[in-house]
Amino acid sequence: MDSSNDNIAADGGSDISSDDQSSDDGFDQLSDEPTEKPIEDEKRERLMDDLKSLNEKLVEQPDCYQSHVEKIGILKELKMADSLDRARRTMQAKMHLPEKLWLDWIQDYKADEQDERYIEQLFQMAFQDFICPDVWWEYLVALSAKSDLFSEEGMVKARKVFEDARNAAGLHLVKGGLVWGACRDLETCYLEHLVNNARENCSSEALAAVEAQVAKMMDDFKRQLSIPLRNMESTMQECKDLAKLYGAEIDAGIPRKFEAALKYKKELEKHEKSLVKEDGSQVDGYWNYIEFEKKKADPTRVRMIFERAIADHPYEFDFWYDYLHYTRSTYKRGPAVRDLYKRAFRILSWDNKIWQDYLLVLEQDEEDITQMQVVVTDALDGNFGACDGYSEIWLTWIVILKRKYSQCEGDEQDSLRERIRTEYASACELLGGLIEDGEDGYWLYSLYSYMAILEATHFDNLPRAREIFLELMKKYRGARLMWTFWSDYYDMERRFGDVASQRSLLHKAVRGCAADNGDAEFACKKLMRFEREAGTLEDWQASQKIVDIRMSKVNRRKQRLEDNKWQKGGKKFNKSKDFGNEKKFNKSKDFGNEKKFNKSKDFGNEKKIQQIQRLRK
Numbered sequence: 328m329d330s331s332n333d334n335i336a337a338d339g340g341s342d343i344s345s346d347d348q349s350s351d352d353g354f355d356q357l358s359d360e361p362t363e364k365p366i367e368d369e370k371r372e373r374l375m376d377d378l379k380s381l382n383e384k385l386v387e388q389p390d391c392y393q394s395h396v397e398k399i400g401i402l403k404e405l406k407m408a409d410s411l412d413r414a415r416r417t418m419q420a421k422m423h424l425p426e427k428l429w430l431d432w433i434q435d436y437k438a439d440e441q442d443e444r445y446i447e448q449l450f451q452m453a454f455q456d457f458i459c460p461d462v463w464w465e466y467l468v469a470l471s472a473k474s475d476l477f478s479e480e481g482m483v484k485a486r487k488v489f490e491d492a493r494n495a496a497g498l499h500l501v502k503g504g505l506v507w508g509a510c511r512d513l514e515t516c517y518l519e520h521l522v523n524n525a526r527e528n529c530s531s532e533a534l535a536a537v538e539a540q541v542a543k544m545m546d547d548f549k550r551q552l553s554i555p556l557r558n559m560e561s562t563m564q565e566c567k568d569l570a571k572l573y574g575a576e577i578d579a580g581i582p583r584k585f586e587a588a589l590k591y592k593k594e595l596e597k598h599e600k601s602l603v604k605e606d607g608s609q610v611d612g613y614w615n616y617i618e619f620e621k622k623k624a625d626p627t628r629v630r631m632i633f634e635r636a637i638a639d640h641p642y643e644f645d646f647w648y649d650y651l652h653y654t655r656s657t658y659k660r661g662p663a664v665r666d667l668y669k670r671a672f673r674i675l676s677w678d679n680k681i682w683q684d685y686l687l688v689l690e691q692d693e694e695d696i697t698q699m700q701v702v703v704t705d706a707l708d709g710n711f712g713a714c715d716g717y718s719e720i721w722l723t724w725i726v727i728l729k730r731k732y733s734q735c736e737g738d739e740q741d742s743l744r745e746r747i748r749t750e751y752a753s754a755c756e757l758l759g760g761l762i763e764d765g766e767d768g769y770w771l772y773s774l775y776s777y778m779a780i781l782e783a784t785h786f787d788n789l790p791r792a793r794e795i796f797l798e799l800m801k802k803y804r805g806a807r808l809m810w811t812f813w814s815d816y817y818d819m820e821r822r823f824g825d826v827a828s829q830r831s832l833l834h835k836a837v838r839g840c841a842a843d844n845g846d847a848e849f850a851c852k853k854l855m856r857f858e859r860e861a862g863t864l865e866d867w868q869a870s871q872k873i874v875d876i877r878m879s880k881v882n883r884r885k886q887r888l889e890d891n892k893w894q895k896g897g898k899k900f901n902k903s904k905d906f907g908n909e910k911k912f913n914k915s916k917d918f919g920n921e922k923k924f925n926k927s928k929d930f931g932n933e934k935k936i937q938q939i940q941r942l943r944k
Contacts, residue, residue: 374401392422392642399428408435419452422673423641429453429462454495455670457638458631460502463492467509476513477520489513497554498631500595504556511551511565514544541573553584555592594619602639610643617649626657647671651681660691672705679716682706683723690727699727707757714761718770721754722777729781744786751778762803772806775799776815789823800839807839810846817853826861833857834873842881843888851878 381398385391395418402411415432418424424432429449436446453462470488475481489510497503518540525533548566552559563585570577598619601612613636620629633650640646654667668685675681682702689699703724711717725747732743754774762768775795783792796816799806806812813836820829833854840846851874858867 371405374405377401378405390421395422396425396428403431408439411435423456423670424453425641426453426457426459426461426638429456429459430465433462433465457641458496458499458634459638460496460499460505463496464502464505464509467492467506467513471509471513471516477517482517485513497551498628499635500555500592500599501557503554504558504562507547507551507556507562511544511547514540514547518544537573541569541575544569545575545578549578549581549584552581553588555588555595557592559585559589559592602635610640613640613646621653629653629657630663641674644675647675651684655684655688660688664688665692676709677711679706679709679711679719682709682720686720686723686727690730696728696731699724714758714768715770717761718754718758718768718774721750721758722770722774725750725754725774725777725781729785732785747781759802762805768803768805769809772799772803772809772812775806776812780815780819783819783823792819792823800835808841808846810836810840810849813840813850814853829857830854830862830866830870834870837873837877842884847877847881 378398378401381394381401384394385398388394395414399411399414399418402414415424415428418428429452433446433449433453436449450462450466453459467489470476470485473481476485492506493510496506499506518537521533521537521540525537545566548562548569552563552566556562566577566581569575595616598612598616601615602609604612613632616632617629617636620632623629630650630653633646633653636643636646637650651667651671655664658664665685665688668681668688671681672685686699686702686706689702703720706720707717709716728743728747728750732740732747735743751774755771758768758771758774762771776799779792779795779799781792782788782795796812796819799812800816813832817829817832817836820832833850836850837847837854840850854870855867855874858870862870
């Protein structure tokens with residue numbers, strides 16, 4: 328086994344599948360004993376030092392993609408097989424692996440003659456990460472070597488896998504030909520098998536099977552030759568050779584589609600050249616490539632170039648955002664959309680907007696509430712960095728539950744009502760602690776407001792709705808300062824309450840709204856408009872008095888803020904005192920002091936203080 332330098336792998340490792348792995352599960356049969364000639368001592372010492380540094384870095388930054396890649400490279404060079412295996416599994420559990428790492432992992436398992444089912448697991452996990460044409464080719468070659476391939480059942484299974492491979496990587500201009508070639512090799516071998524069988528049996532059924540296989544291969548050629556791929560010309564020649572050898576007719580559409588695909592390929596090659604570069608221009612090249620394919624309006628081709636972009640640049644977040652937006656706007660719903668979101672979470676788990684969109688996708692797909700609850704739990708385990716991220720997740724979830732509540736009735740509706748209230752209480756308990764730590768609470772306030780309106784409009788419980796609004800205004804000063812939430816409260820009272828309740832609420836809003844951003848003035852105008860519509864003369868006069876008192880304070884505060892702009896950090900000018908001291912001014916001394924003052928840190932400190940004050944307000 329390896330030294331303590333590899334403790335990050337041991338601590339952070341995860342099983343390759345969800346099943347419990349025992350010590351004899353096949354993965355732990357590897358050993359750190361060198362299997363080849365040991366490397367030089369000096370080089371080994373340097374690599375061990377690098378490994379130690381990487382382990383320390385991964386303790387501090389466990390999600391550092393490049394550090395994981397470098398660590399795997401060092402362990403492979405040191406030939407520490409067991410540690411290498413655990414390091415790979417650790418990385419795979421946290422993030423996507425590039426195709427090269429998957430190929431290395433698979434080849435190592437093949438070299439160690441591991442159980443085929445573990446190698447199969449690796450292949451399947453690789454296919455779930457990124458587009459992997461080279462991995463698919465390895466898989467298809469391995470599948471073609473199986474002894475029972477040419478049985479009726481074997482060919483059905485094989486063709487399904489080969490079709491999956493073509494759907495996954497068959498449009499890749501550079502490497503798609505590998506997949507198509509492997510499929511054609513399989514069909515050619517099967518054709519030879521049928522020909523040999525026909526020679527032995529000489530039956531009409533055997534000859535018919537040969538003809539059917541030739542027809543199938545011609546159909547495959549027709550499909551492939553309509554796609555722009557490298558080495559198309561040689562593929563066309565193979566098609567002609569097959570037709571000539573078995574006397575088959577070439578479909579009239581093949582030459583036409585071939586010429587169109589060849590012309591398309593020449594256009595694409597211009598973009599392919601920009602992807603060969605190793606500098607940052609490759610990213611720009613992908614964007615140009617993506618825009619070109621979008622203009623052609625073939626969703627499958629657009630998805631292919633997006634897949635290539637995220638495979639080469641998995642942490643170029645804009646690729647993921649644009650890919651998600653394109654897929655959702657194009658396909659609306661279904662497995663293509665859901666699977667892409669699941670993959671994106673391994674890169675963008677910190678983005679609450681992605682989680683919200685995914686919940687809406689699940690709702691559109693009419694997913695079961697229990698399954699959606701699992702997604703909500705996973706989302707809330709993320710690190711959004713601010714209270715707003717969690718608040719938006721809760722709010723989205725409660726809105727979804729409300730819509731489902733509106734679609735059902737009876738006991739199911741009663742159950743959902745209590746579930747919504749429970750979810751709301753859980754959200755307030757969790758998020759309330761974050762607000763007390765100083766986080767901005769706009770979305771939490773929005774959650775309170777939404778729940779109060781929900782109680783009044785859908786649950787017919789106005790007293791409970793008022794309790795929620797009163798709790799919000801009493802508990803959070805930030806909410807009291809915002810007219811937005813007083814307005815929500817007022818709209819509810821206008822719809823369900825009486826005039827006295829509405830007037831009392833507006834009086835509180837006038838006194839509570841912030842003076843600096845215009846909310847107080849807006850509340851005052853709202854109150855006086857209300858009195859014009861619903862109040863008596865005495866009511867109007869009483870409210871006007873409240874407005875006058877409040878606006879007097881608001882105007883005084885504005886004047887203080889205006890004065891502060893002119894002070895610039897110095898003392899306020901005093902005419903009676905400072906004009907008298909003007910005669911004592913000493914040019915040679917005081918101008919020098921003035922220069923020192925201008926260079927001091929006082930102005931910078933005051934700016935910082937003013938920024939903090941503005942934030943607090």
